Amino acid sequence: MSERELIRLRPRRIRVVCWVSAVVLVVLFAAIGTTLAGPTGNGYGTFQRGDQIAMIGLGVLFALGALLFTRPRVEADARGVRVRNVIGSYELPWEVVRGIRFDRGAPWAALELHDDDLLPVVALQAADKQLAVDGVRALRRLHQDHLAAFAERAAGRGGT
Numbered sequence: 001m002s003e004r005e006l007i008r009l010r011p012r013r014i015r016v017v018c019w020v021s022a023v024v025l026v027v028l029f030a031a032i033g034t035t036l037a038g039p040t041g042n043g044y045g046t047f048q049r050g051d052q053i054a055m056i057g058l059g060v061l062f063a064l065g066a067l068l069f070t071r072p073r074v075e076a077d078a079r080g081v082r083v084r085n086v087i088g089s090y091e092l093p094w095e096v097v098r099g100i101r102f103d104r105g106a107p108w109a110a111l112e113l114h115d116d117d118l119l120p121v122v123a124l125q126a127a128d129k130q131l132a133v134d135g136v137r138a139l140r141r142l143h144q145d146h147l148a149a150f151a152e153r154a155a156g157r158g159g160t
Contacts (some may be wrong), residue, residue, distance in 0.1 A: 005053045007076045007142065013127045015070045018087065022023075022063035029059020036094045042062035064120040072122040074135070076142050092119075109136050127135075 033055030036047040059094075068086055075082045080093040092111070102109040102124065109124035110133065124132045 005044055007074075007135070007138045009074045009123050009131075009138075011072055011123050011125045011128055011132055012071075014125060018066050018069045018111065025063045025066065026059045029062070030056050031082075034058070037105060039147060057102070059157045074123040074139070076139055078146060081139065081142075083111070083119060083121050083123070085120060090119060095145060095150075100136055100139045102132070108132075109139075110157050 033052040036052050036055060039046050071084060071086055073084045078094075081097065082091045083089065092113075096113050096115075097111050098111045098114050100109060100121075101112050101118070107126055109120060109121040111119040113119060124135045126132060127157065
């Protein structure tokens with residue numbers, strides 16, 4: 001493996017679901033907004049142009065909320081791993097990572113840190129099946145390469 005190997009992984013299935021949902025939300029709220037006209041249910045008020053625009057605006061806001069779930073990503077190279085989840089981003093050197101876990105039944109992978117913390121890697125989701133498995137294997141390979149290089153450097157220092 002070269003020093004410059006870079007792994008970039010993003011979930012596939014959730015991105016498709018979120019984009020389709022976002023489009024449906026905007027279209028649905030736009031349809032509802034354009035049909036708001038005339039008196040309200042009991043007749044004391046009427047729907048105005050502002051009400052229609054507000055409904056469309058709500059659809060756009062809900063769509064943007066759904067698109068937040070397309071944010072997860074993981075990037076790794078010989079130096080470390082960068083994890084971006086729905087909320088929060090982390091950049092860690094391989095020295096603080098004990099292992100990469102993807103437990104049976106878990107919704108996504110996790111980085112096991114030396115301080116016994118688990119950092120979720122939402123970009124590697126069980127719903128993506130083989131894509132997630134291949135991603136975890138690639139991360140483990142980079143981590144193992146780093147451990148081997150670290151052990152080699154430590155042995156070189158100890159022998160001099």
